[in-house]
Amino acid sequence: MSTTEQRVAVVTGAARGIGAATAVRLAAEGRAVAVIDLDEAACKDTVDKITAAGGKAIAVGADVSDEAQVEAAVARIVAELGAPTILVNNAGVLRDNLLFKMSVSDWDTVLNVHLRGSFLMTKAVQKHMVDAGFGRVVNLSSSSALGNRGQANYSAAKAGLQGFTKTLAIELGKFGITANAVAPGFIATEMTKATADRVGMGFDDFKKAAASAIPVQRVGEPEDIANAIAFFTGEAAGFVSGQVLYVAGGPLD
Numbered sequence: 390m391s392t393t394e395q396r397v398a399v400v401t402g403a404a405r406g407i408g409a410a411t412a413v414r415l416a417a418e419g420r421a422v423a424v425i426d427l428d429e430a431a432c433k434d435t436v437d438k439i440t441a442a443g444g445k446a447i448a449v450g451a452d453v454s455d456e457a458q459v460e461a462a463v464a465r466i467v468a469e470l471g472a473p474t475i476l477v478n479n480a481g482v483l484r485d486n487l488l489f490k491m492s493v494s495d496w497d498t499v500l501n502v503h504l505r506g507s508f509l510m511t512k513a514v515q516k517h518m519v520d521a522g523f524g525r526v527v528n529l530s531s532s533s534a535l536g537n538r539g540q541a542n543y544s545a546a547k548a549g550l551q552g553f554t555k556t557l558a559i560e561l562g563k564f565g566i567t568a569n570a571v572a573p574g575f576i577a578t579e580m581t582k583a584t585a586d587r588v589g590m591g592f593d594d595f596k597k598a599a600a601s602a603i604p605v606q607r608v609g610e611p612e613d614i615a616n617a618i619a620f621f622t623g624e625a626a627g628f629v630s631g632q633v634l635y636v637a638g639g640p641l642d
């Protein structure tokens with residue numbers, strides 16, 4: 390790559406929340422960004438934010454758990470932005486319930502989006518990274534990987550992503566590709582707001598209660614996670630691979 394050529398980053402689930410903040414941050418770092426989410430029109434805000442700041446981005450509608458849609462999305466990104474060499478597997482959903490009430494479809498949906506989606510996206514993008522001799526993969530795990538009541542599906546998926554990340558690091562390292570996981574604690578987004586709604590609490594009270602149990606005494610913001618992802622995707626982070634970074638305002642492990 391010449392020094393003037395822009396690297397192409399793909400961020401899934403980037404219409405809002407952590408993915409949107411990450412797309413904006415990576416664009417500010419000089420990357421051209423493909424903003425993927427289920428609904429292409431919903432990506433417009435993120436793309437507009439990037440282009441208004443002088444960056445380059447396109448909106449791409451795709452369900453990351455659907456193989457054909459993933460293949461088509463990556464082909465479009467290659468044609469419109471260039472070969473992607475940075476991938477952030479961020480798309481996610483919750484279907485919380487205690488095990489005895491969890492439906493098979495709640496299990497499948499969560500495993501399909503987080504695990505199958507990350508697998509399909511990485512498989513589709515890795516060949517471009519291998520060709521370039523450079524790649525950065527960041528997978529979104531969670532503090533829930535350590536176990537969390539009501540999240541048998543989600544914690545299994547998020548722990549699974551840690552194993553997936555370490556295997557990618559081992560297999561792809563020789564091609565100049567690193568793979569790392571960022572595991573957020575409580576981050577204020579639509580996802581945690583939906584949890585507050587589900588347990589019948591106002592979001593402000595819910596955040597206050599969460600903050601009181603966090604050493605830094607605040608909940609996280611999407612930008613806190615985008616900052617860690619910017620580090621892992623940076624040019625200088627080539628010797629950091631197979632790691633899981635908990636970004637949770639305090640130690641968890």
Ligand SMILES: NC(=O)c1ccc[n+]([C@@H]2O[C@H](COP(=O)([O-])OP(=O)(O)OC[C@H]3O[C@@H](n4cnc5c(N)ncnc54)[C@H](O)[C@@H]3O)[C@@H](O)[C@H]2O)c1
Nearest residue numbers: 402406407427452453479480481531573575576578579580
């Ligand atoms: N918010 C938190 O506290 C928290 C904590 C730990 C981990 N995480 C993880 O961070 C990631 C982002 O979370 P968030 O809080 O920003 O969530 P969010 O719900 O605000 O955003 C998730 C985005 O993913 C998209 N998405 C869902 N399924 C998709 C699919 N099949 N294909 C493409 N896009 C899809 C949604 O449309 C949405 O725009 C998720 O993987 C989540 O599990 C979040």
